[in-house]
Amino acid sequence: SQTIHQWPATLVQPVGSPLSLECTVEGTSNPNLYWYRQAAGRGLQLLFYSVGIGQISSEVPQNLSASRPQDRQFILSSKKLLLSDSGFYLCAWSPKTGGNEKLFFGSGTQLSVL
Amino acid sequence: RKEVEQDPGPFNVPEGATVAFNCTYSNSASQSFFWYRQDCRKEPKLLMSVYSSGNEDGRFTAQLNRASQYISLLIRDSKLSDSATYLCAVNYNTDKLIFGTGTRLQVFP
Numbered sequence: 001s002q003t004i005h006q007w008p009a010t011l012v013q014p015v016g017s018p019l020s021l022e023c024t025v026e027g028t029s030n031p032n033l034y035w036y037r038q039a040a041g042r043g044l045q046l047l048f049y050s051v052g053i054g055q056i057s058s059e060v061p062q063n064l065s066a067s068r069p070q071d072r073q074f075i076l077s078s079k080k081l082l083l084s085d086s087g088f089y090l091c092a093w094s095p096k097t098g099g100n101e102k103l104f105f106g107s108g109t110q111l112s113v114l
Numbered sequence: 115r116k117e118v119e120q121d122p123g124p125f126n127v128p129e130g131a132t133v134a135f136n137c138t139y140s141n142s143a144s145q146s147f148f149w150y151r152q153d154c155r156k157e158p159k160l161l162m163s164v165y166s167s168g169n170e171d172g173r174f175t176a177q178l179n180r181a182s183q184y185i186s187l188l189i190r191d192s193k194l195s196d197s198a199t200y201l202c203a204v205n206y207n208t209d210k211l212i213f214g215t216g217t218r219l220q221v222f223p
Contacts, residue, residue, distance in 0.1 A: 032209050043215030044158070044201065051209055059210075090157055094211075102148060103203070103211050105157035 002027035006091045006106030013113055019064075019078040021109050023091030026072065031093040032101065033074040035066055038088040050074060051096075086113045117141060118204050120214035127221055131192045135217045137202030138184045146205035147178055147185045151198045152216065158201055161187075192221045 006023045013019060025031055035047040046059045048066035056066050063082060067075045074091055089109045094101040120137045127133045139147075147164035162169065164176040164185045175188040185202055199216040206212070 034210070036213075044213040046210055046212070049210050057209075088155070094209075101146065101205060101209070101211070102160055102163065103158075104160070108155075108157045110155065 002093070002104070004091060004093055004104060004106040006109060008109060009107065010110045011112070013081050013111065015083055015113055016080050019076070019081050019085070019111070021076040021089055021091075021111075023074045023076075023106055024072055025093045028072070028093070028095065030071060030096060032096060033068060033072075034092040034094070034103065035074065035076045036090045036092060036105075038090065040087070044090070048076070081113045083113050086111055116214075117212045118202060118214040120202055120217045122215060122217060124218040124220050127192050127219070129192055129194060129221055129223055131221075132188065132190045133192055133219065134186055134188045135200055135202075135219075136184050136186050137214050137217075138182075139204045140183070141204070141206050142180075142183060144183075144204045144206050146211075147176075148203040148205075148211070149174075149176055149185075149187050150201040150203060150213075152201055153198050158213075161200070189219075192219075194221050194223065197221045 003026045034049045036044045038044050050068045064078050091106040092103045094103050118139050149161040150158040151161045152158040164178050168177045173190045177186045199218045201216045202214045203211040
């Protein structure tokens, strides 16, 4: 069966510090991978998605970046965090089925930028 | 207009009640529709897909109205454990799902 791992679960970082969140998927190959952010009391905002190694699509201009160095690894980074980067970050994967893709989420990282 | 819209609620209902949520979408070319459940500070979990003919899973019924561009979720015989936020999601035949902001349900004894 497929599993998705995301870490850390919680993170407190000072403004201006770097960020690296990692996500890995097991039990499948060539998945679509996603990073979403959910601000307090708000909906899920798609940040990045990737359909393959090295292929990253950015949905929202910001100081975050994403990379996919391996087929089942997706990394979210920032060189300098802002207060507004605080939120609940969720990694997700979906199979490539040519439509009707369902998303499966990791357990999320609660990021607090102080 | 937002791509996917939901009433944020909260919907406060007693145990045993029937409650329904709607979710409207703006793109008539939308292909796939889903309902997710999210508990506080947890990840969303797929509740059910929504098919054109409507579908039922136990106490949950999902419906799609393409003409009016909305999907609905009906919960019968509400349980305390149904308290959560319900997110609708829409796929425009691309590689990404767009989510609504969610509707909060609180079931009380």
